[in-house]
Amino acid sequence: MGRRQQPETVGVLDRINNLPDSILSHILSFLPNKEAVRTSILSTRWKYLFASSISILDFEHCLKNLYEEDVNNFMNFVDTLLFNPRERVHLESFWVNDYFVDDEDDYVPLYGWISTALSRGLKNIGINFINEKVPVLPTLLFTSHSLVTLTLFLHIKDDMKIPTNACLPNLKNLCLTNLAFEDGYSILKLISNCHVLEDLTIYDCCFHSISELNIHNLLLRRLILCFEHVCVRDYDYVMAIDAPSLVYFEYTGIVGKGYTLSNMKSLVKAEISISHFHEVHSERSATQLLQGICNVQSLHLAIEAFNETADGEEGLRLLPIPSCLLFHVKEIKISGVDGSKYAFEMISYFLNHAMVLEKLILRMINLLGKDELMRKPRI
Structure with missing residues (x-):
């Protein structure tokens, strides 16, 4: 074979x-x-x-609970990625969440990474620090011509400094959380210098050394302000908002000394939730806040202790009926309804005068059982 x-x-x-x-x-x-x-x-x-x-670097809990050797390896990797002469990485987004370090010197490499990414046209950046000491962030973070989105969430006790020349000409989205500004006017100047800003969110920030919180922006479309966990003594100023393009406005927390809301004729939806209503100036300030909301189609109101201060429908009849309620309001949400006579009189007032109302949403306080609520007299 x-x-x-x-x-x-x-x-x-x-x-x-x-x-x-x-x-x-x-x-x-x-x-x-x-x-x-x-x-x-x-x-x-x-x-x-x-x-x-x-194109996206997302450091999710990147250094927390890592051994020293792992931390060094991680930092070497990022250095190689950003500073490699053979391949210049072009990032669009850079997110640092819960960046934890034991020493201020450990912030140095992070600043280098941020500055390098910004110098290469970074568009989106989000920084979340859990250290109590204030990091001195790179100046380029507040003067970049490429940034479109900036998110800062700093768990810190000291005041943060904003450069006097701060200007972000192409920024459209700005979110500030848990920040305290040594010079409150510096951050307000930054907001004014964001000429194409469309979305502004401020959560529990303290603005020191100011008498008026002035937000003026021609293109701003969404504005969210939350002062729910701010000490009342830290909220000792008047607020003025001038935003002719605003379509959505949300306000949560305590009220300040006073409000001036102007040029808000484009507003479509507003959500207002007021707490600490018994503080000085609360009623007058809350009234000023609501008076500035005109032409709104959807209104969500939640006012702490509203039922205790309301005079019922008889009191409401003494006030002129707002034109926005008569001709524009299509949706009303009322939170914290306790089933009292005053609450139902207020609801009756809205139903009788909101001529184009399409939807009424009531969020009840869980004080009454369903059967007991159904036995309440109808108005």
């Missing part, structure tokens, strides 16, 4: 490695950062290929 003939070997075509770098980078961009980085061990060609595919 003759020797068995060996099967002919057929070469396997390596289609992946035959692709150009630009296409490979595009493919890698669909992978999570960790998976994209793992491809660097495939070959010399792949060693830095991942760098050009990463």
